[in-house]
Amino acid sequence: xSSPQRPPDSSAWEEFFSPGGGxxxxxxxxxxxxxDAAGAAGRYNAIGRRxxxxxxxxxxxxxxxxxxxxxxxxxxxxxxxxxIAAAITLDxxxxxxxxxxxxxxxxSAGYASAFSVSLDNLHPRPEERGTTSALIRGIAARCAxxxxxxxxxxxxxxxxxxxxxxLSSSASIEVLVGTILNALFNSNRIPLEELAAICQYAENTxxxxxxxxxxxxxxxxxxxxxxxFGNPLKPAIHRIAHSLETxxxxxxxxxxxxxxxxxxxxxxxxxxxxxxxxxxLGYKTCRDISGEAEIMDALPLLRAKTGDRAILRALHxxxxxxxxxxxxxxLEEGRIDEFLSHVNASGRSSAMWLQNxxxxxxPREQGITLAxxxxxxxxxxAGRGACRVHGGGFAGTILAxxxxxxxxxxxxxxxxxxxxxxxxxxDIRSVGTLVLGENGM
Numbered sequence: 001x002s003s004p005q006r007p008p009d010s011s012a013w014e015e016f017f018s019p020g021g022g023x024x025x026x027x028x029x030x031x032x033x034x035x036d037a038a039g040a041a042g043r044y045n046a047i048g049r050r051x052x053x054x055x056x057x058x059x060x061x062x063x064x065x066x067x068x069x070x071x072x073x074x075x076x077x078x079x080x081x082x083x084i085a086a087a088i089t090l091d092x093x094x095x096x097x098x099x100x101x102x103x104x105x106x107x108s109a110g111y112a113s114a115f116s117v118s119l120d121n122l123h124p125r126p127e128e129r130g131t132t133s134a135l136i137r138g139i140a141a142r143c144a145x146x147x148x149x150x151x152x153x154x155x156x157x158x159x160x161x162x163x164x165x166x167l168s169s170s171a172s173i174e175v176l177v178g179t180i181l182n183a184l185f186n187s188n189r190i191p192l193e194e195l196a197a198i199c200q201y202a203e204n205t206x207x208x209x210x211x212x213x214x215x216x217x218x219x220x221x222x223x224x225x226x227x228x229f230g231n232p233l234k235p236a237i238h239r240i241a242h243s244l245e246t247x248x249x250x251x252x253x254x255x256x257x258x259x260x261x262x263x264x265x266x267x268x269x270x271x272x273x274x275x276x277x278x279x280x281l282g283y284k285t286c287r288d289i290s291g292e293a294e295i296m297d298a299l300p301l302l303r304a305k306t307g308d309r310a311i312l313r314a315l316h317x318x319x320x321x322x323x324x325x326x327x328x329x330x331l332e333e334g335r336i337d338e339f340l341s342h343v344n345a346s347g348r349s350s351a352m353w354l355q356n357x358x359x360x361x362x363p364r365e366q367g368i369t370l371a372x373x374x375x376x377x378x379x380x381x382a383g384r385g386a387c388r389v390h391g392g393g394f395a396g397t398i399l400a401x402x403x404x405x406x407x408x409x410x411x412x413x414x415x416x417x418x419x420x421x422x423x424x425x426x427d428i429r430s431v432g433t434l435v436l437g438e439n440g441m
Contacts, residue, residue: 032064032434034089034427043158044093051095051156054107054114059095059156061183061437065176066091066429067160067167068218069251069399070391072226072327072343073320074350077212078271079278080287081317082228082324084240085218086251087429092159092172096180099152104136106177108157119150129208132173138202139178146198149185165424166253166390166397170207171215174199175433183435192220192432193237210268222432226328230287242331244428248404249336251426253390253397254375254414256367266359266394273310274317280305286317309355316353320346340386340401347372347388356393371398371418378413382406 029037044062051059066087073083099105107114115132122141128134140150157176161169178199182190190198196216203209203216213235217227221237228236244251274286280302281289289295295302295314302311323342330339351357351372358366368389375398379385382403390399402410411423 028436031431032089032091032429034429036089036427047093047095047156047158050109050158051097051154054156055097055105055154057097057154059437060097061095061180061435063094063096063176063179063183063433063435064091065093065172065179065219065433066222066431067165067169067172068215069167069253069426069428070214071224071399072324072346073214074316074346074389074391074393075270075274075313075354075356076317076320076324077214077227077229078210079274079285079317080229080232081321082226082230083214084224084226084324084327085214086224087218087222087432088167088251089427089429090160090167090424091429092157092161092169092176094155094157094176094180096153096155096184098184099154101152103152104140104155105152106132106136106155106157108132109159119152124206128206131207134206134208135170135174135199135202136177138206139174139198140181141206142198142201143178143181143186143190146190146194148181148190150181151185153180153184155180164396165255166392167424168215168219168391170203170209171199171211171219174202175216175219179433179435188435193217193235195433196220209264210271212271220432223430224331224428226324238328240328240331243334243336244331244401247336249385249401250404250407251428252400252402252407252410253424253426254371254400254418255397255422255424256371256418257365257395263359263392263394266356267392270313270354270356273306273313276306277302277310277314286314287321289314289318292318312353312355316349319349319353323349337384340384343386343388343399343401347386350389350393354393357389359394365395367418368393368395368398371414374413374417375400375410378402378406378410382410 029040033040067090068085069088071084077083102119104117105114117133117136119140144150161167161172163169178195182188199216200213203211224240224242226238226240278286327339327342357369372387375387385402387398387400390397414423
C-alpha cells in the first residue's frame, strides 16, 4: 500500500482518511480490517483528533500494527523450534510526530498518565520492569546499538487488543513503537525481521519476560506464516497459502478467565525445563535433540537430573516440531480436515505433556481446561473443528476453529459459562505493521 505525503494540518489527514478522498481508502481498510472495515476511517480520525488535543499539533504519521493468533507449535520458539502464526485484523494504532528533543512521550487510551522516556539514558532501569516505559527504552537502546537513528517523538495509541487476551498485545505495542522509530528517523530501512528481533530483545532484557520471537515476527510480517527458529539469528519464514475461509471455517478465541499478571514464573519454567533436558543430553536447546528415541533411551538419567515434568515438556517439543510441517503441508494442499486433526493433537499434547492449561499452584482455577472440554464436546456434535490452548497458556484463551454455521450455537454455549463477551471471532490480516502518511509504505 502506498500513500501520498500528507500536509500537517488536521483537515488534510481527515480528508486523507475519508471516503472519496482519492486515496483508495476503502481498499486499504478492507486489507487491514476485513469485515470490520466500515468504522476504520472514523476511528483513525478520532485518534488523530485526540493527538491534537494532547500535543497541540497534528501527527505526521499513523501506524497500524496487528495482533497475532498462534496456530501451531505451542511453546516451541524459545527452544529454536517451528511455529505457525497469523496476523489478525485487531490492531494497535498510533498517531505520532517527532518531538524535536530526546524524550518519547506516549499517551495510551485507558492509562491515566503518559509514559515518558528520556533517550539520554538507555540502560535498563529495574523500577521500569514490566512497564511500557521499559519497552520504549529497550527498543530505542537496541536500535541505537544496531546503528540506527533514534529520537524523541510524541504518540497517542489506541489498541483493540486487550491485555491478557492471548493475542499479543505487548508484541503489537512493541512493534508499533519500533515502527514509529523506523518511519520517523530511519526512512523505514530497518528490515521487519530485524525490527521484530529488536522488540523481542526489549521484552526479554528491559521488560523482563523471557518470550520467544514468534509474536513480534507475526505482528511485523502479516498474513499466515510458518517460522522455523532452527537458526535463531535468522529464522526461516515461509508464507502459507491457506483456504480456511473458503472451507467454511472461522478462527475464534475464547477468553476463559484468569490473569497473566502473576504467571511469569510459570512461563519461564517451560523453556528452562526444556533446556535442562537438553543440557542433560549435552545440548543447548531441545532443537538439538535427535528425536524422541534419544530422550527415551536416557530416561533413568533424565528422571534423576531434571524430573518428570521437564521430560514430558521436552517430549511435547519434539512432537510439535514434527507436527508443524505436517500442518503447513495440509493447509497448502487443501487437506483441511487433516490440518484440523493436527491442531487437535497439538491441543492434547499441550494439555497432557506440556501442562500449561492451568497453574499447578491454583488447581481450582481451570478455565482453560473447562473451555477445552466444552469445545471438544461441541466439535463432536458439529462434526468438524479443532481446539487447543492458545499462546502461553495457564490463563487467558483457547483457540477454536469451527464451521461458520456453528458459531452462533457455540457463542451461546461459551457465553453462558464465561460471559457474553468471552468469544472473539478473528480474521487473518494479510498486511503486517504499516505506516500511513509521511514516508508511508
